[in-house]
Amino acid sequence: MTLETLYSLIDKKKDEFIARLAKAVAIPSVSADVNLRPKVYEMADFVVDEFTKLGAKMEKRDIGSHEMEGQEVPLPPIVLGQYGSDPSKKTVLIYNHFDVQPASVSDGWSTDPFKLEVDSKDRMIARGVTDDKGPLIGWISAVQAYQECGLDFPVNLLMCFEGMEEYGSEGLDDLIRAEAQKYFAKADCVCISDTYWLGTKKPVLTYGLRGVSYFSMTVQGPGADLHSGVFGGTVHEPMTDLIAVMSSLVKPNGEILIPGIMDQVAKLTSEEDSLYDTIDYEMSDLENAAGADVSIYPDTKRTLQHRWRYPTLSLHGIEGAFSGSGAKTVIPAKVNGKFSIRTVPDMEPETVRELVQNHVEKVFSSLGSKNKLTFHALHAGAWWSSSPKHWHYDVGSRATERVFGVKPDFVREGGSIPVTVTFEHALNRNVLLLPMGRGDDGAHSINEKLDLDNFMKGIKLFCTYVHELSLEKQ
Amino acid sequence: MTLETLYSLIDKKKDEFIARLAKAVAIPSVSADVNLRPKVYEMADFVVDEFTKLGAKMEKRDIGSHEMEGQEVPLPPIVLGQYGSDPSKKTVLIYNHFDVQPASVSDGWSTDPFKLEVDSKDRMIARGVTDDKGPLIGWISAVQAYQECGLDFPVNLLMCFEGMEEYGSEGLDDLIRAEAQKYFAKADCVCISDTYWLGTKKPVLTYGLRGVSYFSMTVQGPGADLHSGVFGGTVHEPMTDLIAVMSSLVKPNGEILIPGIMDQVAKLTSEEDSLYDTIDYEMSDLENAAGADVSIYPDTKRTLQHRWRYPTLSLHGIEGAFSGSGAKTVIPAKVNGKFSIRTVPDMEPETVRELVQNHVEKVFSSLGSKNKLTFHALHAGAWWSSSPKHWHYDVGSRATERVFGVKPDFVREGGSIPVTVTFEHALNRNVLLLPMGRGDDGAHSINEKLDLDNFMKGIKLFCTYVHELSLEKQ
Incomplete structure (x- = not known):
């Protein structure tokens, strides 16, 4: 009543x-x-x-x-x-x-x-x-x-x-x-x-x-944005360096490429695996929510597992590059690439930061660029x-x-x-x-x-x- | 007078x-x-x-x-x-x-x-x-x-x-x-x-x-921007695809990675090469103009040759990704990557476009993504x-x-x-x-x-x- x-x-x-x-x-x-x-x-x-x-x-x-x-x-x-x-x-x-x-x-x-x-x-x-x-x-x-x-x-x-x-x-x-x-x-x-x-x-x-660890990395070199006609081909371009580093983080199929990250993930037991069999969820739910069929996995079980119990890495954007409409022939002087990792049991935020920073700095160093990279751990929330x-x-x-x-x-x-x-x-x-x-x-x-x-x-x-x-x- | x-x-x-x-x-x-x-x-x-x-x-x-x-x-x-x-x-x-x-x-x-x-x-x-x-x-x-x-x-x-x-x-x-x-x-x-x-x-x-050929490529999939916590790991992310394609265009040392582009460049004769010996130019001019020592080459001759008689590829930016300050955990639904190639004798703009488009479409196709890529040749000016x-x-x-x-x-x-x-x-x-x-x-x-x-x-x-x-x- x-x-x-x-x-x-x-x-x-x-x-x-x-x-x-x-x-x-x-x-x-x-x-x-x-x-x-x-x-x-x-x-x-x-x-x-x-x-x-x-x-x-x-x-x-x-x-x-x-x-x-x-x-x-x-x-x-x-x-x-x-x-x-x-x-x-x-x-x-x-x-x-x-x-x-x-x-x-x-x-x-x-x-x-x-x-x-x-x-x-x-x-x-x-x-x-x-x-x-x-x-x-x-x-x-x-x-x-x-x-x-x-x-x-x-x-x-x-x-x-x-x-x-x-x-x-x-x-x-x-x-x-x-x-x-x-x-x-x-x-x-x-x-x-x-x-x-x-x-x-x-x-x-x-x-x-899941938890989330948010990172960014700044690549800078020239004192100001440069004309790509005048400087292109003669200077190390921050965008080229940044894109190279960003492309080393994750594969288009979602696989994280940073060494050590997946080693921290709790192993999937057959008992846990079976829990996913009965959940009321259709692939069409994902399609409808995403607005298109862009699913990586064809079945709900792997989809939900990758949503809930595996980590993922998303590239969010770049601050400082040309982001407007039209065609600007600029070499941006300072660009800041942003990405985050969704974390799961048993990943430790501090270990994640260390692995990510080591990887980013190692990849950047391998480029042989005269630009400078600065790595930032913006925030980390635990799973x-x-x-x-x-x-x-x-x-x-x-x-x-x-x-x-x-x-x-x-x-x-x-x-x-x-x-x-x-x-x-x-x-x-x-x-x-x-x-x-x-x-x-x-x-x-x-x-x-x-x-x-x-x-x-x-x-x-x-x-x-x-x-x-x-x-x-x- | x-x-x-x-x-x-x-x-x-x-x-x-x-x-x-x-x-x-x-x-x-x-x-x-x-x-x-x-x-x-x-x-x-x-x-x-x-x-x-x-x-x-x-x-x-x-x-x-x-x-x-x-x-x-x-x-x-x-x-x-x-x-x-x-x-x-x-x-x-x-x-x-x-x-x-x-x-x-x-x-x-x-x-x-x-x-x-x-x-x-x-x-x-x-x-x-x-x-x-x-x-x-x-x-x-x-x-x-x-x-x-x-x-x-x-x-x-x-x-x-x-x-x-x-x-x-x-x-x-x-x-x-x-x-x-x-x-x-x-x-x-x-x-x-x-x-x-x-x-x-x-x-x-x-x-x-030099001439310039300006290109862009749009990668889109989801119907709207998505929350990386909810969708990360389960959908093909346009940014990941775009960054992968952009990273396949040029090396951090300036080397263009698109097959066929360099084949079109007029060979450097020893007569032309010697013209560069007497030009009044110091490496410090480049450093001062760029605002930092970010030169790829240590000498003025190769620097000027790469500025004048070799092509270069610059990545200008991305439209549609997160470009503001702060930490936004978004999966952008539609991103447009912009780049241009500075062209030199004897490159033909139409051949350049064809080589670039073939390369971009081939690389994207190799990613196995469900997102869609659209290639745009924005404009081309001859050398x-x-x-x-x-x-x-x-x-x-x-x-x-x-x-x-x-x-x-x-x-x-x-x-x-x-x-x-x-x-x-x-x-x-x-x-x-x-x-x-x-x-x-x-x-x-x-x-x-x-x-x-x-x-x-x-x-x-x-x-x-x-x-x-x-x-x-x-």
């Missing part, structure tokens, strides 16, 4: 909940863009205000500043919060992030990325709508739903929201470790909504994540792996089945949420990854979306999750 | 001449940028106005439109002009271009690229100041100087100025061929000021140029080679010696001015390349400059050249 009352109220509040999400995405809180940093601060205030209005005790923790493009910039505060402190109730710590990936119309968005549009298929489109503002607004809406139904919130909430997730989560780990036995001491478990369903139809719970058999996953499973009428698949994810492993280690508590969005939401890409149905059911899921949590005997 | 009068007046007019050049560079006539195309039209009007004020008969020739980034855009008009038509005088056809390379402060300019600044070393800094607005304003100033001295201009001038030189000179060749026996029929010779001294101290005359022994070069040599007190070196250039070969073939007249700027001017790069001394002596050189031309018995 309790849940039916909540579900009915949530349905009535649809327009209000969407409007709140629209307000949130209208704040372009891009953490990687130094010029938009004030918008990340603004977004922290937005979150504080919304929860404060609902009676939560919120605070902004100043975590200092960092250097960005040659200037010292304040880090966005970490927002901590507490809603309820009844010692007879379970306490769950929720984490979300309020920053987003960069986005601009010139990247190819169909609409203004910072204006929420609902299309004819009831998809809400905007940067951050699924990653991770939808789930964050979902929690605000869930608390409001209990209040407006006149129902007691069944658990105590602790909150930890950050504004640097898309740019290395600087300062977060330190804060979590410092507060593990203080602010977060009463947490019985941790719930993070920052992952996605595997496909588009069936809900999932996520029990594993994480939990167990689907934990009671907390059982709670998540019951809640999901109640809302969606179907048991969730237990899956892993190819993406990275470094905070997951930090929470687990620092608090020694189980972390549940409880997704709201679908596998084709396009987080980090143009036209990022969140289906309205997932948003609404997601709010119901959060309400049901805390309800089930309060009933759990563990 | 005539020349001394002119020189003295030119010195007095310095500020006025600089002001005119400042006006010209303030118009950002970037032909490669569709958004700045109106500024190219504006620059055409500027040239027409300036020469009309001096009594020249000017006209703008409409040469139609072309497609650019999916839209049909009018081409800048070609400006034709006539100053004097005395049948007893020689007639020289002068060519310059009024468009410029792209430039923006974000590329690293120390000053606004479209505002002329004179620095403490008397260098005028702005986009186009040496390439090619300085020489163009130089001709206007030379005509004005004769008038203000009350001196009869010693030759008839025919003029041909274009606004598409930095973007393939579309439409120019057709117009020159069509007007060769009409508008240009009376030309005795052609003079082009769009090259540079070899070094920084000694004037030169240029008797050879050109004349003789230092022609009477016209003798005229140029005498004029140069008169202004600078030293005989010029006879050199070639690594850059391309496709119109040179068109004029020579269509008009069957000798073309003289008479430079104004120095080898370290940084055409096409940031902080492009023209030394004030070169500008002022350049105006004197043009005045002296037409004077010497009128005395020539040929």
Whole structure:
């Protein structure tokens, strides 16, 4: 009865909940863009205000500043919060992030990325709508739903929201470790909504994540960009060197060419291998999400294994080379190639960095160029792996089945949420990854979306999750 | 006496001449940028106005439109002009271009690229100041100087100025061929000021140029940019494919890896080889111009040969990949790699295109990727080679010696001015390349400059050249 009352109220509040999400995405809180940093601060205030209005005790923790493009910039505060402190109730710590990936119309968005549009298929489109503002607004809406139904919130909430997730989560780990036995001491478990369903139809719970180690390398030589007619053929060109090094990292079939990287990967046992046989996933899901048949493997098993339990290396781009339209005959003086490796059990971030740096410097050195290469390890987040058999996953499973009428698949994810492993280690508590969005939401890409149905059911899921949590005997 | 009068007046007019050049560079006539195309039209009007004020008969020739980034855009008009038509005088056809390379402060300019600044070393800094607005304003100033001295201009001038030189000179060749026996029929010779001294101290005359063939290749697959966590390892990534193909084009030591390209290059005879022994050039000139010691060859002879008489391949950049600052974990869906080959005797542009396209398509095909590659030949300009022994070069040599007190070196250039070969073939007249700027001017790069001394002596050189031309018995 309790849940039916909540579900009915949530349905009535649809327009209000969407409007709140629209307000949130209208704040372009891009953490990687130094010029938009004030918008990340603004977004922290937005979150504080919304929860404060609902009676939560919120605070902004100043975590200092960092250097960005040659200037010292304040880090966005970490927002901590507490809603309820009844010692007879379970306490769950929720984490979300309020920053987003960069986005601009010139990247190819169909609409203004910072204006929420609902299309004819009831998809809400905007940067951050699924990653991770939808789930964050979902929690605000869930608390409001209990209040407006006149129902007691069944658990105590602790909150930890950050504004640097898309740019290395600087300062977060330190804060979590410092507060593990203080602010977060009463947490019985941790719930993070920052992952996605595997496909588009069936809900999932996520029990594993890849890590990510992001690198860049700068090659520079000439004092300024040069005319390729005047200098071409007589000087070492930074782009030629950089392209040679970048081409030595990964094969077009995805095989990583850096010696030692694959040696660190946990061997696939036949037991683990068999887990992949039953997951509800079709190759067409990948094709639809990618927008074309560009799959490397013809079957879902190898596809999912390479998404979840093998590392991969992606070349993201080059800063400093000619990137506009048209035909510019320039020899760029300084180019910065960017790439990252998704890491898996049992890779060690520091070993990965060392192997990558050694390889890059060795390859560059073999080119015999007079240009200079500088290697940068920009950030590293560790992989994480939990167990689907934990009671907390059982709670998540019951809640999901109640809302969606179907048991969730237990899956892993190819993406990275470094905070997951930090929470687990620092608090020694189980972390549940409880997704709201679908596998084709396009987080980090143009036209990022969140289906309205997932948003609404997601709010119901959060309400049901805390309800089930309060009933759990563990 | 005539020349001394002119020189003295030119010195007095310095500020006025600089002001005119400042006006010209303030118009950002970037032909490669569709958004700045109106500024190219504006620059055409500027040239027409300036020469009309001096009594020249000017006209703008409409040469139609072309497609650019999916839209049909009018081409800048070609400006034709006539100053004097005395049948007893020689007639020289002068060519310059009024468009410029792209430039923006974000590329690293120390000053606004479209505002002329004179620095403490008397260098005028702005986009186009040496390439090619300085020489163009130089001709206007030379005509004005004769008038203000009350001196009869010693030759008839025919003029041909274009606004598409930095973007393939579309439409120019057709117009020159069509007007060769009409508008240009009376030309005795052609003079082009769009090259540079070899070094920084000694004037030169240029008797050879490399050609340029500009290519790009698009690799695309996914329907939109993808999250590298979610898709990395399971899909063919366009960047990985593109980098693999780009790395197959040229070695870091400059060696072109495309089969067949080097077979087309005229063999170096021992006679030609010995010409390089006496040219006034130091390795430090290259280092100073490049801003660092990034030379491939340790000696000037091989350096100049690879600049003038061997082809080279430069990788300019990638459109569509992540090119901003920060760390974006994106798999770009569509990337466009750009490169060009500087061509030399006896390479045929069509053969070059065929060899490059075959190579690129073969390498891409060997990758086994499901992405699609599209090859584009953007434009091709032929190499050109004349003789230092022609009477016209003798005229140029005498004029140069008169202004600078030293005989010029006879050199070639690594850059391309496709119109040179068109004029020579269509008009069957000798073309003289008479430079104004120095080898370290940084055409096409940031902080492009023209030394004030070169500008002022350049105006004197043009005045002296037409004077010497009128005395020539040929």
